[in-house]
Amino acid sequence: MDFTFSPQQQQWQRIAREFAQTRVCPIAREMDESGKMPHSLVSEMATLGLLGATIGKAYGGSEMDHLSLALIYEELGRACSSVRGFMTVHSSLVMQCINYWGSEDQKKKLLPLLARGETIGCYALTEPEAGSDAAAIQTTAQKIEGGYLLNGEKIWITNGNIAGLAIVFAKLDPIKDAKPHNNITAFLVPLDQPDIDRRAMRGQELGHRASDHANITFKNCFVSEDMILDGEGMGFKVAMSALEHGRLGVAAGALGVHQACFDASVDYTRKRRQFGQRIGDFEMVQSTIAEMKASLDASRLLVYRAAWLKDQGQPSKLETSIAKYYATEAAAKAASEAVLLHGNRGYSNEYPVERYYRDIKGLQIYEGTSHIQQIVIAREVLGKDEAKS
Template sequence: MNFELTDEQKRIQAQARQFAEQEVAPVAREADEKGQFPLHLVKRMGELGFLAGPIEPEYGGSGMDYVGYALLCEELGRADSSVRGFLTVHTSLVSLCIRDWGTEEQKRRYLPRLASGEWIGCYALTEPDAGSDAASMQAIAREEGDSYVLNGEKIWITNGASAHIAIVFASRDRSARHKGICAFLVETDTPGFLREPMPGKELGHRAAEHPYHPGGMPRAKKCAARRSRRGLQSRHVCPGPRSPGRCCRGCRCSASVPGCLYSFYKATTPVWPAYR
């Protein structure tokens, strides 16, 4: 098996490293201290073709393979994990989810906007009492005619404060546990869609957006009296897109650990080599 990078993968890595060093790293400390995501980088990542790396060009993507995409996430994670986290959710959990499970109409409507950075996406799965155990979610979807009314609370929804489109998970039949869960595409300007910033600071990832409910039980989203016709086609949408998402989280570790060691070495050694 050949583990050497292809010329295209090397090009992606070099481009991502240059962007991370020249545009992400200089603003990372301030963004982390203020807890504010540098939104100006979103359009820039769209211009560079990063926001829809594995998506086909016909939908506005770059058509890169998953090794190239992993290298991209690794380089961003070395500079700022909050920016890498944004990309992982926006691309892996939202765009790839729509590409794999959405209708052609949904792909045409959302993927080009997500690819350019015109729109931001979030993935609303986690709830106050249902994280990894998604089958225990309390959010419900009630069918009314040819639409659904969604009611529920979500928490720790990365990109949730700025998102224009959310993939919201809710159960059509809670007694059916995981078999009753469905995913809905919800445009966030819909009346009844609420979101507020989470108080305090996380241990890391502090520039990332994680909306919450200001009352006793935190939430990121409440779609009350809200109609949606845009359910995704497959019930497998929940575990499916999380695979590339987990892969890119692994890239965060493989980048941030040597990145930290290199920063220490650079700060304590008079003559230091370029990062490789």
């Protein structure tokens, strides 16, 4: 493995860093307090080619490799998890999913609009009774002439109020197969319909407060038959493959949060003086800084390895889950330590570390909690119990 960045990777990193530091960082606190991300940021990300991500130029994308995309998420995550979260859902969960599973017509029709940021995408899997256990969803799709009627409720949907298009997972009704996974279908649903009720969650979140989250209810919502991704009953496979792309984005975003915690802590412990010396000269503080740096470097290597494997076309399920698990846990520890090192200032919004501390909890939860990543890792390592199958 050679992590010397190619000229293109360096360029994407430079573009993302400049955008994140000059356009996002200065307004990150204001966005967190107002609970809103200005739409102009979406347009700027589209113009810079960030939203086009790994999608081919033929569909209006930027055709970058996965390592470049990880570098972009790292830079955005360093500035603001809400902005990074917006893009991970839009570009990695929705666009990469359509690119992989969509028909030629679906790709031609939808991907250019999404790459230009003219339509925003969201991914609607979670329900009140189905979180980690995605196969337990209760939203139904009833087949009628020319299409399907969707009924059900989705919760915690990032971009849900601002999106024009959702990938919605629903179970065929009546159920055709005894195995719950086999009944799930992925639907591409235009959201500007009267049979769809969207309720904003603004003000209810611990972190990611500038992200847009919605609870979405479908009441006899018609979806035409050409809006299925990869056929009836293929939805569980589609959902899991999208999450694998999303997990790499979350891992890279966590790496960015970790870097921001580290930078803030180094800066503060160099300046703050107590007992007649800078606090960075106390050995216990040095131990914290050393641990933060060692785990930061470990996360970075794990995230880049997962991206590199994807770029080689090699299987990366195990390595992506390891990266997501380790990078989010390490960043959560770093954020907690960063607040402690800043003392009472870390506990107030005078410094951004309290925002990192609130935001990082979301990264441990969505796209498979840390427990679920541990399950994936253990299953990949141990394999199936042949006696049971």
